Amino acid sequence: MRYLPKSPAERERMLxxxxxxxxxxLFAVIPPEYRLARDLEVPRQQAESEIVExxxxxxxxxxxxxxxxxxxxxxxxYRPVIIDxxxxxxxxxxxxxxxxxxxxxxxxxxxxxxQTMIAELTGxxxxxxSMYDGSTGAAEAVLMAMRVTGRHKAVVAATVHPEYRxxxxxxxxxxxxxxALVGYDAKTGRLDLAALEAAVTEETAAVLVQSPNFFxxxxxxxxxxxxAHTRGALLVVSIAEAVSLGVVRPPVxxxxxxxxxxxxxxxxxxxxxxxxxxxxxxxxxRQMPGRLAGQTVDGNGNRGFVLTLATREQHIRREKATSxxxxxxxxxxxxxxxFLSVYGQExxxxxxxxxLAKADYAAKTLGAQPGAKLLFTGAPRFHEFVLQTEEAPAAxxxxxxxxxxxxxxxxxxxxxxxxxxxxxxxxxxxxxEQIDTAARTLAAKPVEA
Amino acid sequence: xxxxxxxAGSRTTGKVRLHPxxxxxxxxxxxxxxxxxxxxxxxxxxxADAATLLGEAHRKTAAALPxxxxxxxxxxxxxxxxWNYAIDxxxxxxxxxxxxxxxxxxxxxSRIEGLAEAHPYRPESHAQGVLExxxxxxxxxxxxxxxxxxxxxxxxxxHGEFTGILLVRAWHESQGNPxxxxxxxxxxxxxxxxxxxxxxxxxxxxxxxxxxxxxxxxLARQVDGETAALMLTNPSTxxxxxxxxxxxxxxxHEKGALLYxxxxxxxxxxxxxxxxxxxxxxxxxxxxxxxxxxHGGGGPGSGPVACKAFLEPFLPTPVxxxxxxxxxxxxxxxxxxxxxxxxxVRAFYGNTGMFIRALAYILANGPxxxxxxxxxxxxxxxxxxxxxxxxxxxxxxxxxxHEVVFSDKRQLVHGVKxxxxxxxxxDYGFHPYTVSFPLIVHGALMIEPxxxxxxxELDLFIEAMRAIAREVEETPELVKTAPHSTRVSRLDExxxxxxxxxxxxxxx
Numbered sequence: 001m002r003y004l005p006k007s008p009a010e011r012e013r014m015l016x017x018x019x020x021x022x023x024x025x026l027f028a029v030i031p032p033e034y035r036l037a038r039d040l041e042v043p044r045q046q047a048e049s050e051i052v053e054x055x056x057x058x059x060x061x062x063x064x065x066x067x068x069x070x071x072x073x074x075x076x077x078y079r080p081v082i083i084d085x086x087x088x089x090x091x092x093x094x095x096x097x098x099x100x101x102x103x104x105x106x107x108x109x110x111x112x113x114x115q116t117m118i119a120e121l122t123g124x125x126x127x128x129x130s131m132y133d134g135s136t137g138a139a140e141a142v143l144m145a146m147r148v149t150g151r152h153k154a155v156v157a158a159t160v161h162p163e164y165r166x167x168x169x170x171x172x173x174x175x176x177x178x179x180a181l182v183g184y185d186a187k188t189g190r191l192d193l194a195a196l197e198a199a200v201t202e203e204t205a206a207v208l209v210q211s212p213n214f215f216x217x218x219x220x221x222x223x224x225x226x227x228a229h230t231r232g233a234l235l236v237v238s239i240a241e242a243v244s245l246g247v248v249r250p251p252v253x254x255x256x257x258x259x260x261x262x263x264x265x266x267x268x269x270x271x272x273x274x275x276x277x278x279x280x281x282x283x284x285x286r287q288m289p290g291r292l293a294g295q296t297v298d299g300n301g302n303r304g305f306v307l308t309l310a311t312r313e314q315h316i317r318r319e320k321a322t323s324x325x326x327x328x329x330x331x332x333x334x335x336x337x338x339f340l341s342v343y344g345q346e347x348x349x350x351x352x353x354x355x356l357a358k359a360d361y362a363a364k365t366l367g368a369q370p371g372a373k374l375l376f377t378g379a380p381r382f383h384e385f386v387l388q389t390e391e392a393p394a395a396x397x398x399x400x401x402x403x404x405x406x407x408x409x410x411x412x413x414x415x416x417x418x419x420x421x422x423x424x425x426x427x428x429x430x431x432x433e434q435i436d437t438a439a440r441t442l443a444a445k446p447v448e449a
Numbered sequence: 450x451x452x453x454x455x456x457a458g459s460r461t462t463g464k465v466r467l468h469p470x471x472x473x474x475x476x477x478x479x480x481x482x483x484x485x486x487x488x489x490x491x492x493x494x495x496x497a498d499a500a501t502l503l504g505e506a507h508r509k510t511a512a513a514l515p516x517x518x519x520x521x522x523x524x525x526x527x528x529x530x531x532w533n534y535a536i537d538x539x540x541x542x543x544x545x546x547x548x549x550x551x552x553x554x555x556x557x558x559s560r561i562e563g564l565a566e567a568h569p570y571r572p573e574s575h576a577q578g579v580l581e582x583x584x585x586x587x588x589x590x591x592x593x594x595x596x597x598x599x600x601x602x603x604x605x606x607x608h609g610e611f612t613g614i615l616l617v618r619a620w621h622e623s624q625g626n627p628x629x630x631x632x633x634x635x636x637x638x639x640x641x642x643x644x645x646x647x648x649x650x651x652x653x654x655x656x657x658x659x660x661x662x663x664x665x666x667x668l669a670r671q672v673d674g675e676t677a678a679l680m681l682t683n684p685s686t687x688x689x690x691x692x693x694x695x696x697x698x699x700x701x702h703e704k705g706a707l708l709y710x711x712x713x714x715x716x717x718x719x720x721x722x723x724x725x726x727x728x729x730x731x732x733x734x735x736x737x738x739x740x741x742x743x744h745g746g747g748g749p750g751s752g753p754v755a756c757k758a759f760l761e762p763f764l765p766t767p768v769x770x771x772x773x774x775x776x777x778x779x780x781x782x783x784x785x786x787x788x789x790x791x792x793x794v795r796a797f798y799g800n801t802g803m804f805i806r807a808l809a810y811i812l813a814n815g816p817x818x819x820x821x822x823x824x825x826x827x828x829x830x831x832x833x834x835x836x837x838x839x840x841x842x843x844x845x846x847x848x849x850x851h852e853v854v855f856s857d858k859r860q861l862v863h864g865v866k867x868x869x870x871x872x873x874x875x876d877y878g879f880h881p882y883t884v885s886f887p888l889i890v891h892g893a894l895m896i897e898p899x900x901x902x903x904x905x906e907l908d909l910f911i912e913a914m915r916a917i918a919r920e921v922e923e924t925p926e927l928v929k930t931a932p933h934s935t936r937v938s939r940l941d942e943x944x945x946x947x948x949x950x951x952x953x954x955x956x957x
Contacts, residue, residue, distance in 0.1 A: 044816070086526045102936075175647075246512075269801050321643045348511075
């Protein structure tokens, strides 16, 4: 076996040193009736070339080189090549949680830089080292708000990613923490502020909203913060599209921000691994879940970094911890850190403006096709838009696939009232030609006999 | 082989030799306006006026991100990387974390275009390749664990525990009573009690017996109609197999309680024994431990949950099923309509990139390689035990599986604690073992070599541990003030926590 660095003679020598006759003696503690007396029925040992061939064939079976207008919480952006060049350095890839600070300063400084960048982007004071993803991060942010306020109810916007809402439900269902859902304005696609005002009470711990919301529409964060804060509730803002922060005003009125940072240089990879992160106002840091890197000094006065405020965490506090999270998404957070260093202050703005321009062109072009119209046009949006068609999406999406284009995702699976509506996304990697082809194909409805 | 650390010499001794590392400031401190590491292609659509389109929502003040050129970014992160210890540099015997070799072919195949660029909402007919990978991995993991059904959705081990305990709860609820308590041995990982608490259960501590295992009498006394489950790590965090495991399962099942297995130590069992065969009802796996996906400085992980058939209806949605396709061929398909499901635990389907790596590892091993891997992991741990048990206290004499736990009892006489010995190991070119865990061993040294270590590396480690044991007697201060060879000495953790500095800010 090529990963095992021992010769048969060395194994024998070691057994002799241990003073045992055979390897099976070391497993004698397992009751005989449970020992597996046969080979596992898994594929036989493969050569590296066979493994590569197997996965290449699987990759080819997935459709490749299609243009895609899919977004909805997973975004295709260009990934600078130095990201993979750097994160594949063994010193990052094959290291673990930096508990031994003296020999993990590289990871710790990079986390500190990540925390700083996320705080800068979101307009918050502090950010943690990462969470699993945007969905679990949003749920943990709501739980954090409950610890801060000592209240046990949440108000959730219907415009939060539906799968994030499902995860929140899973996290809250056994804790007697009821949630109220607030709908959206049918014209603007924004959260219904009057309904929000009615739903928030003196018992509300958190108001969870998303911006840009699931329809791509930017929410009125200052108004929501005012409503939440009047009743003593915290405003938790979920951001599923991190690149939006290059051009969209950060939610500075929020108390906690939960962000999915996948857009910062992380491959789609069929939905994971992604990179959640929680940022917050400084006064709430001791209720934060997850790891935090902090600056300190060593015995000689040199600057150094350590994991800190660990008394919040499960390995110290056990059942009284702020969360059970242990392993997070460190290497993916490193990808995001490198991505943000490549684009920098100017680049992230320019990148976001390109997204804005592509989506604006795509929305106008697709929305102008016969039998198609844009929904939710009364409020600003980033790079996603909702298109409603007379023809059923199942029909035109087949035509688009024939042109090697994947169109928008159907919304009726989550919003039954939005019949024949699809959510489209145009990032910087979508070309004008692809948009024009999609528009032509969409319009080319076969004439009914 | 005592290493002379004063003054720092250039003599090669054993595994290490000192060499300088480079200083490197924070990205923000190196930034200068106007530097660029990117270039966007020309815009092929009309430029958008952001201020007009966004109105009030337009960002007026840019985020203060650093501005650097590409070579500076490469050097920055490369220099930082040289400050890290890693499996690729040497033995990383961090007990319970299973720091084994992370094969590079795993990284290569996870980046194949058709897999890395697959959007989670693409039509299923255009995602059959990745679904087949998921399906094959699921079938392999079920065979390895001897369980009946599985979900790959959880993002890490603790997330898997959460999912598994939700299944337990859903099952009890379907029987009319969710029950109130989860039993957890005092040797368990901190994630176990934290998980039970977030699932709405009270944690009841189960004291270990004289061998560090489950005390059957205590268990029988403590299990009652309000016990939902026992969360058991097997082999335990002492690296000891619970040889009374069938009796444990029987005691629980008689009272209607379930047996949850924390699969953190599954690497001691693969190919030799299957949890599904010894009475486990539900368990999680850590793909980043047993199945070689990289730890990456703290993640990403992946924590699949496998269960017996009676728990299958409660698995998180969606579940992968095979159905007849359009042209008579079967197709893989995500099934969402599962009324008894505990719900989603994560958006999309899980850390798919980790599934690809874990499957590549299983394929590279095959049944013979997987078994040999387990055997070598156990062989290495027992070899270390044999070679160190004369110098370090072995609090439990029970046979070791994949890891061995000593205590610092004999070194404490000289005022040296497990944490000091761990720091001194760094000077000998090794990552420390796990310090002060499990909690049932006072001053624990938890050593897990994994199968990835050659005899040569093991002998160097043993030599280092023996040399340190001598130093403890002869020059304890040298050990208590270690490490002496790193670019920073022991860091002030008290100051870090008392006055937290969690981000960089420009000097005022």
